[in-house]
Amino acid sequence: MPTYPFLQVDAFTNQALGGNPCAILFDTDEMEAALMLAIAKEMNLSETSFVRRSDRADFGVRYFTPAEEIPLAGHPTIATTFALVQTGRLALLEDHTKITLDMPAGVIEVEINSQNGVIETIVMAQNKPTFHNVYEPSEILPIFGLAAEEALPGAPIQVVSTGTPQLMIPLRRLESLKQIQVDIPVYQKLRKTGGFFSPHLFCLQGITEEGDTFARHFGVPPDTPEDPFTGSATGGMGAYLWHYGLIEQPTFKAEQGHWMNRPGIAQVEVVGPPEDIESVKVGGSAVLVLEGRLLLP
Numbered sequence: 001m002p003t004y005p006f007l008q009v010d011a012f013t014n015q016a017l018g019g020n021p022c023a024i025l026f027d028t029d030e031m032e033a034a035l036m037l038a039i040a041k042e043m044n045l046s047e048t049s050f051v052r053r054s055d056r057a058d059f060g061v062r063y064f065t066p067a068e069e070i071p072l073a074g075h076p077t078i079a080t081t082f083a084l085v086q087t088g089r090l091a092l093l094e095d096h097t098k099i100t101l102d103m104p105a106g107v108i109e110v111e112i113n114s115q116n117g118v119i120e121t122i123v124m125a126q127n128k129p130t131f132h133n134v135y136e137p138s139e140i141l142p143i144f145g146l147a148a149e150e151a152l153p154g155a156p157i158q159v160v161s162t163g164t165p166q167l168m169i170p171l172r173r174l175e176s177l178k179q180i181q182v183d184i185p186v187y188q189k190l191r192k193t194g195g196f197f198s199p200h201l202f203c204l205q206g207i208t209e210e211g212d213t214f215a216r217h218f219g220v221p222p223d224t225p226e227d228p229f230t231g232s233a234t235g236g237m238g239a240y241l242w243h244y245g246l247i248e249q250p251t252f253k254a255e256q257g258h259w260m261n262r263p264g265i266a267q268v269e270v271v272g273p274p275e276d277i278e279s280v281k282v283g284g285s286a287v288l289v290l291e292g293r294l295l296l297p
Contacts, residue, residue, distance in 0.1 A: 001295055004028065007086060008045075008290035009079035012229040012256075012264035016287045019257065019264035020229040022079035024049045025294060026087065033062075033069065039294065040064035046219075046227050049076040051084070057102035059084065066222040070197065072105035072163025074231010074266075074282050077124045081110050082286035085119060092117055105163035111283075121267070123283030126162035126232065129239035133159045133195055140169060143190060144201065144218075145181030152203070155244060159196045160236040162280050167199040168233075168240045174205045177216050178259070184220050198223075200233035204246065211255035211265060212247075213237065228257035229264030235280040242270040243277060 006025045013019030023043040028036070028050040040048040047063045047070065054060030061080055063073045081099070084090035090099065097112040109125045135158070137151035151157065152170035159165050171177060180201065187199075202215035215237065217227040234254045241247045250270040257264040265284060272278035 001297065003296070004294040005087070006292060006294055007083040007288060009082050010287045010289055011075040011078040011082070012231065012266050012284035013262075013287060014285040016289045018262050018287075019284070020075040020227065020262065021045050021289070022047055022049055022076045024051060024076075024080050024083040026051045026089070028052050036062060036064050037068070041066045041222060044224075046224050047073050047076045049080045051080060054102035057100035057107045058090075059099070060102040062103065065219070066224070069104065070164055070232075072103055072108070072126065072232055074124060074126075074234060075229055077101060077108070077110060078122045078231065078284055078286050081112060081122045082119060082288070085112065086288055092119075108163070119286070121283045121285055123267075123281050124231070126235040126280045126282060128279060129160055129162045129236065129243070129277050131158060131160055131243070132165060140167075140190075143183050143186050144169070144199075145183070146171075146176060146179060150176040152246075155246060158240065159194065160240045162232065162235040162239060164232045165196045166230075166233040166236045167194065167196040168237060169199055169201040170240075170246070171201060171203045174203050174207070174214060177201060177203060177214065180216060180218075182218050182220075187218075188220060198227075198230075198233070200230060200237055202237055204241075206253065206255050207258045208255065210253055212252040213241075213254045214258075215254065215256045216259075217256065226260060228260050228262035229266070230256065231266065231282050231284075234266050234268060235282045238268040238270050238280045238282070239277050243274050245274060
């Protein structure tokens, strides 16, 4: 009977049962994509991570939602790196340890900041952002039960990718985020032709004094209806905000998940000038909540 060791880690939080959970399976080099997808459905989390060997990076990873593979994701990267350390597969040789992860979107760099062997934060460097389709508020916001007037004035609704394309939907007030009701059939129709993975709705206001932005991120079955914290979209949001001059500094703190009782926070740093961003760094903490073995017939 094949067995696979795994951990479940909550990412972008320093408290168990906060942030976004991710299951990480090890020794999956021979595992086929169909089995990975079936396991992701079994785990029923936003994403499940599968660790494997790589000939061009320190580790290879593949990330699956319950519906499909995703080329780059933030919270699985934070969770997977944390799990590699916890299982002894990755040694912390100093307070700042850098590794590379090979994923479908490319090889990315991850930095682990620790003190006395205890991880404090894990920071991923996402790809150079690209900017794609632009939509009118009247076309998009009714899909989420909002009037077009709830859009942030002067800010386009646009697909942005730092490895995974996400639809950036800036709103003018926090209250607008509370009112969202997704029209799933209409949304599914848009997604088929929109060239993006999922929508990221956000405002320039934290839900606590610590945060600078707050966001909600949605999916449709078999994926989870709402994501507690979305690292890839947070990176795309950071690139978007800096590119369009909506933030004064290229660093800020992003919050998400509080209304789901899974509060999460990330430190975001946009690298490069607004007109030519090189990368976006997204970092946070993580907590181990479960370990075991997956048994397959």
